[in-house]
Amino acid sequence: MLMLEKRPQPSRLWTFATPVLAVVLTMFCGGLLFAALGQDPFETIRTIFLDPLFSEFAWFYRPQLLIKGAPLVLIAIGLSFGFRAGIWNIGAEGQYIVGAICGAAVGLAFFPMESFIILPLMVLAGALGGILWAMIPGLLRVRFGTNEILVSLMLVYVAEQLLASMALGALRNPDGMGFPGSRNLAQYPSATTWINQTIGMHWGVVTAFIAVIFAYIALSRHIFGFNVRLSGQSPRAARFAGVNPSALVLICMGISGGLAGLAGLFEVAGPAGQVSIDFNVGYGFTAIIVAFLGRLHPVGILLAGGLMALTYIGGEIAQSNLGLPVAAIQLLQGMLLFFLLAVDVLTNYRLRFGTKEIT
Amino acid sequence: MTEPLLRLNGLTKAYPGVVANKDVSFEIGRGEVHALLGENGAGKSTLVKTIYGLVKPDSGTMMLEGKSFQPPEPRAARAAGVAMVFQHFSLFDAMNVAENIALGMENPPPQAEIAAQVRAVSDQYGLPLDPDRIVGELSAGERQRVEIIRCLLQDPKLLIMDEPTSVLTPQEVAILFETLRQLSSEGTAILYISHKLEEIRALCDNATVLRLGEVVGTCDPRATSARDMAELMVGSILHVPEKADKPAGDVVLSLSELSAPAPHRFGTPLRAINLEVRKGEVLGIGGVAGNGQDELVAALSGEMKTAKAMVAYKGESIGHLHPNARRKIGLLAAPEERMGHAAAPDMSLTENAILTAATREGFTTKGFLHWGKARHFAEGVIAAFDVRTPGPQNAARSLSGGNLQKFVIGREIMQAPEVLVVNQPTWGVDASAAAAIRQALLDLAAKGTAVIVISQDLDELMEISDRFAALNEGRLSNPRSAKGLTVDEIGLMLGGAHDMEVAHVDA
Numbered sequence: 001m002l003m004l005e006k007r008p009q010p011s012r013l014w015t016f017a018t019p020v021l022a023v024v025l026t027m028f029c030g031g032l033l034f035a036a037l038g039q040d041p042f043e044t045i046r047t048i049f050l051d052p053l054f055s056e057f058a059w060f061y062r063p064q065l066l067i068k069g070a071p072l073v074l075i076a077i078g079l080s081f082g083f084r085a086g087i088w089n090i091g092a093e094g095q096y097i098v099g100a101i102c103g104a105a106v107g108l109a110f111f112p113m114e115s116f117i118i119l120p121l122m123v124l125a126g127a128l129g130g131i132l133w134a135m136i137p138g139l140l141r142v143r144f145g146t147n148e149i150l151v152s153l154m155l156v157y158v159a160e161q162l163l164a165s166m167a168l169g170a171l172r173n174p175d176g177m178g179f180p181g182s183r184n185l186a187q188y189p190s191a192t193t194w195i196n197q198t199i200g201m202h203w204g205v206v207t208a209f210i211a212v213i214f215a216y217i218a219l220s221r222h223i224f225g226f227n228v229r230l231s232g233q234s235p236r237a238a239r240f241a242g243v244n245p246s247a248l249v250l251i252c253m254g255i256s257g258g259l260a261g262l263a264g265l266f267e268v269a270g271p272a273g274q275v276s277i278d279f280n281v282g283y284g285f286t287a288i289i290v291a292f293l294g295r296l297h298p299v300g301i302l303l304a305g306g307l308m309a310l311t312y313i314g315g316e317i318a319q320s321n322l323g324l325p326v327a328a329i330q331l332l333q334g335m336l337l338f339f340l341l342a343v344d345v346l347t348n349y350r351l352r353f354g355t356k357e358i359t
Numbered sequence: 360m361t362e363p364l365l366r367l368n369g370l371t372k373a374y375p376g377v378v379a380n381k382d383v384s385f386e387i388g389r390g391e392v393h394a395l396l397g398e399n400g401a402g403k404s405t406l407v408k409t410i411y412g413l414v415k416p417d418s419g420t421m422m423l424e425g426k427s428f429q430p431p432e433p434r435a436a437r438a439a440g441v442a443m444v445f446q447h448f449s450l451f452d453a454m455n456v457a458e459n460i461a462l463g464m465e466n467p468p469p470q471a472e473i474a475a476q477v478r479a480v481s482d483q484y485g486l487p488l489d490p491d492r493i494v495g496e497l498s499a500g501e502r503q504r505v506e507i508i509r510c511l512l513q514d515p516k517l518l519i520m521d522e523p524t525s526v527l528t529p530q531e532v533a534i535l536f537e538t539l540r541q542l543s544s545e546g547t548a549i550l551y552i553s554h555k556l557e558e559i560r561a562l563c564d565n566a567t568v569l570r571l572g573e574v575v576g577t578c579d580p581r582a583t584s585a586r587d588m589a590e591l592m593v594g595s596i597l598h599v600p601e602k603a604d605k606p607a608g609d610v611v612l613s614l615s616e617l618s619a620p621a622p623h624r625f626g627t628p629l630r631a632i633n634l635e636v637r638k639g640e641v642l643g644i645g646g647v648a649g650n651g652q653d654e655l656v657a658a659l660s661g662e663m664k665t666a667k668a669m670v671a672y673k674g675e676s677i678g679h680l681h682p683n684a685r686r687k688i689g690l691l692a693a694p695e696e697r698m699g700h701a702a703a704p705d706m707s708l709t710e711n712a713i714l715t716a717a718t719r720e721g722f723t724t725k726g727f728l729h730w731g732k733a734r735h736f737a738e739g740v741i742a743a744f745d746v747r748t749p750g751p752q753n754a755a756r757s758l759s760g761g762n763l764q765k766f767v768i769g770r771e772i773m774q775a776p777e778v779l780v781v782n783q784p785t786w787g788v789d790a791s792a793a794a795a796i797r798q799a800l801l802d803l804a805a806k807g808t809a810v811i812v813i814s815q816d817l818d819e820l821m822e823i824s825d826r827f828a829a830l831n832e833g834r835l836s837n838p839r840s841a842k843g844l845t846v847d848e849i850g851l852m853l854g855g856a857h858d859m860e861v862a863h864v865d866a
Contacts, residue, residue: 008754008756008757009753010754221728222726223717223723223726226713230703230714234699234702234704234705234706236696236699236700237702237714239682240660240662240694240701240714241682241683241714241715242682242683244681
């Protein structure tokens with residue numbers, strides 16, 4: 001018989017090995033899935049995981065890796081603080097949208113003036129927009145004990161409606177002949193977040209790397225990171241250690257909302273260019289997978305963000321070259337989170353075969 | 360000689376890494392009160408869980424009334440006439456007594472019928488209990504009565520009681536014993552688990568002593584001294600803490616009219632507590648669990664804030680200060696629950712050192728942690744308090760209860776507090792570790808620290824306290840000198856027998 005036995009303490013080896021195992025299992029089961037869909041499993045897996053990096057068109061795909069990876073990493077870093085403290089902000093997508101709207105609105109207000117101050121102001125507005133949107137579930141939880149999972153998730157749909165109304169109303173391009181969508185900020189030199197479009201470099205990429213470094217220092221070297229981890233593991237011990245749980249909820253919601261808002265701003269004034277009805281593509285939700293795939297560790301999140309961006313791009317290649325349905329790619333990404341959570345049990349438990357073990 | 364009621368033969372049960380029971384054999388006759396003695400971790404719980412069908416033995420047999428007895432689950436054990444009162448009650452606070460009893464039944468009769476049965480049994484055995492009362496409002500002793508009556512309704516042949524007196528006042532203990540003697544005279548056998556030797560000497564006909572899972576001896580408790588039994592149990596000579604006489608110092612901590620509402624529905628409000636604690640004294644606070652101990656510790660540690668003037672430290676009002684501000688000025692606390700309150704189970708001992716010692720020991724500069732300092736401090740605690748662990752990098756949950764308790768108490772003592780509040784410092788700790796902890800607390804007091812020890816273990820409090828006070832329903836009695844207090848006086852301070860006297864008249 002197969003038995004699970006609790007380890008006296010978490011295994012260091014498995015902490016690092018489980019994400020790798022999850023990726024391998026996803027490749028294997030994804031291969032089976034694609035085979036069932038009538039595709040060659042080896043070719044499909046190669047297309048998704050290797051072609052973006054090593055095929056003859058890789059020069060085109062590699063910049064995409066930065067463009068897709070940056071918002072994922074940025075949002076996931078923010079989420080990882082809350083997730084470690086047991087504060088479940090599921091609505092980063094909404095905070096991403098509101099950050100983009102606020103940041104873009106500031107940029108559009110200055111059009112067509114040229115000044116170096118515009119982009120910093122937009123960045124500030126983007127972060128504030130995300131923070132404000134995240135404060136709604138945060139304050140409701142602190143004040144009335146509502147469930148932040150539900151409230152933050154619901155606010156995503158509110159944010160989507162707000163986005164549509166902005167794209168059709170207040171922020172619509174006056175010179176756009178009535179088409180929905182704002183002016184293109186990527187073509188507004190004082191407002192664009194692009195640094196070098198041909199290599200995929202924009203300020204969001206830079207900010208993502210900075211966020212990784214700051215998160216790493218905060219979590220491993222600072223008492224704030226210690227309090228975050230302590231609150232997630234033992235809330236009562238955290239109160240005993242002097243942590244104010246309400247303040248921690250607001251700070252963690254603020255960090256995740258702020259970084260999600262920044263990601264939205266960098267996207268809207270760079271790769272996306274404009275506020276449009278279909279501006280958001282689910283980075284806020286995928287970032288949840290990225291955060292867990294990276295074990296809520298900043299460096300892990302950086303790697304996981306890269307991997308996730310890879311499956312996005314590889315998935316698009318597979319769609320266009322092999323005619324794979326988009327649902328199959330989403331299934332693959334879902335599988336990754338599923339296997340990650342499933343094999344996670346090995347960190348705290350070991351498998352035993354047989355019923356009797358006397359040591 | 361007639362066939363015994365229950366015969367255990369060579370029971371062995373091993374868990375990964377530890378043998379809980381090894382070749383355990385003994386017999387219990389009809390109507391016999393049989394004591395099962397042993398330290399924490401000696402295998403008592405595993406053994407009774409085997410009898411009650413919760414644990415399946417690896418080898419060995421049991422015979423009940425001459426027939427093979429291998430209950431696959433507690434239901435089968437109950438059907439065969441074995442009932443058990445657990446140390447930790449399995450009652451629902453929000454339901455009334457009769458509903459709780461109905462929940463444990465296979466085919467519960469209507470509520471009114473259960474209520475009538477409860478009244479009948481409680482009259483018969485002198486255990487007063489109103490079936491309509493909500494369990495959340497009952498005292499620990501009354502809750503235990505619910506569990507006992509629940510068992511008695513099954514008309515058991517064997518009643519297992521796991522540490523039944525740990526939550527009772529001395530008067531309640533006396534009445535419980537009378538009930539048990541009555542049951543025994545009616546032919547019900549009782550398997551009585553305890554490590555309180557005087558109780559066993561007063562109640563039991565036979566005793567089996569377990570150590571590290573093995574039977575190390577049997578004795579007639581009425582003819583054996585408590586000391587001999589203790590040494591049989593521990594396997595070595597016991598070291599009794601020494602207390603030095605010293606003059607009383609200045610008042611360091613005073614509580615004036617400390618009141619606080621219950622923090623949650625089944626908590627206890629604190630009611631107008633007045634108290635002064637002096638430098639170098641050990642103040643013992645006794646009382647049955649759930650009478651405000653947790654709340655008092657929270658009000659002292661700063662986890663629960665109160666009006667500013669209610670708590671004063673060296674003349675300064677500190678009722679509004681948060682835990683770290685209190686630590687900074689020298690007021691430290693160690694709560695009862697080790698796992699998840701005093702320590703974070705999944706964190707390393709170094710991290711658990713940071714948990715309370717960061718402020719006082721200077722582990723941070725502008726919030727940045729000095730891991731080296733914290734590790735060094737944790738190593739110091741481990742060495743000074745003989746904590747058995749490979750090193751400070753190990754997770755707190757990998758330590759046994761006693762070792763973690765030594766670490767938690769040691770962590771506070773090593774910070775050289777001016778006032779130390781400890782709640783149940785030796786709960787679930789083996790005898791030698793308990794003695795070491797008590798000695799450490801006395802040594803700390805000898806150096807001038809005021810120590811407040813909150814405990815349910817009256818023997819412990821009498822051993823180390825200079826003054827003694829009792830906590831009852833959130834009220835604190837006037838502290839009295841611990842010297843010369845009798846068990847009866849303590850019992851009265853603890854709130855007497857919780858309605859028990861009335862029952863005597865009725866019964």
